[in-house]
Amino acid sequence: MPLWRIYHPERFFSGDEQTQLASSITELYTNFLPAFYVDVLFIPLAHTNIYIGGKPRNNFVRFAGEHIARKFDGDKARMTAMVKRFNLAVTPLMKAKDADWEVHIAETPFELWSINGMQPPPPGSEQEESWRAHGRPVEYQS
Incomplete structure (x- = not known):
C-alpha cells in the first residue's frame, strides 16, 4: 500500500484539485497494484502552523509517502525514478x-x-x- 499524506495550508486545494492529485498519484501505481491499495490523505494546516526555515509560509506543501506493498530493495535507480515520476505527476498543479x-x-x-x-x-x-479484479480485499487461503 502506498500511503500519501499531503500536508497543506487550509483551503489551498479545491475539491477538484484534491481529486486531480489523488488520481495522478494513484495512476503511478495501478500498473502493478490494485488501485484500492493507494491511500491519499489531505491534511490541512492552519497558516499559522506552517513554518519553513523558522518563517511562516502559506504556499508550502509536504508530500509524505509510505511504501508497504512493494519495496525498492536498496535499488537507488528505482528510488530516484519513483521520486522523479511523483514530481512529474504533481508539478503542473504545484x-x-x-x-x-x-x-x-x-x-x-x-x-x-x-x-x-x-x-x-x-x-x-x-x-x-x-x-x-474485485477492486477490494476478498477472503483467501494463505
Missing part, C-alpha cells in the same frame, strides 16, 4: 498554484500491514490479482 513542495518516501515492512484484518496476498500472486 506550479500553477505557485507552491513550494517537498516529497519523501519511507518504507514499512510488508508484514506490518493488514487490510480488513487480513494479511494482503503476496505480490504478483493469483490472490493479489483476484483483489485487483
Whole structure:
C-alpha cells in the first residue's frame, strides 16, 4: 500500500484539485497494484502552523509517502525514478498554484500491514490479482 499524506495550508486545494492529485498519484501505481491499495490523505494546516526555515509560509506543501506493498530493495535507480515520476505527476498543479513542495518516501515492512484484518496476498500472486479484479480485499487461503 502506498500511503500519501499531503500536508497543506487550509483551503489551498479545491475539491477538484484534491481529486486531480489523488488520481495522478494513484495512476503511478495501478500498473502493478490494485488501485484500492493507494491511500491519499489531505491534511490541512492552519497558516499559522506552517513554518519553513523558522518563517511562516502559506504556499508550502509536504508530500509524505509510505511504501508497504512493494519495496525498492536498496535499488537507488528505482528510488530516484519513483521520486522523479511523483514530481512529474504533481508539478503542473504545484506550479500553477505557485507552491513550494517537498516529497519523501519511507518504507514499512510488508508484514506490518493488514487490510480488513487480513494479511494482503503476496505480490504478483493469483490472490493479489483476484483483489485487483474485485477492486477490494476478498477472503483467501494463505
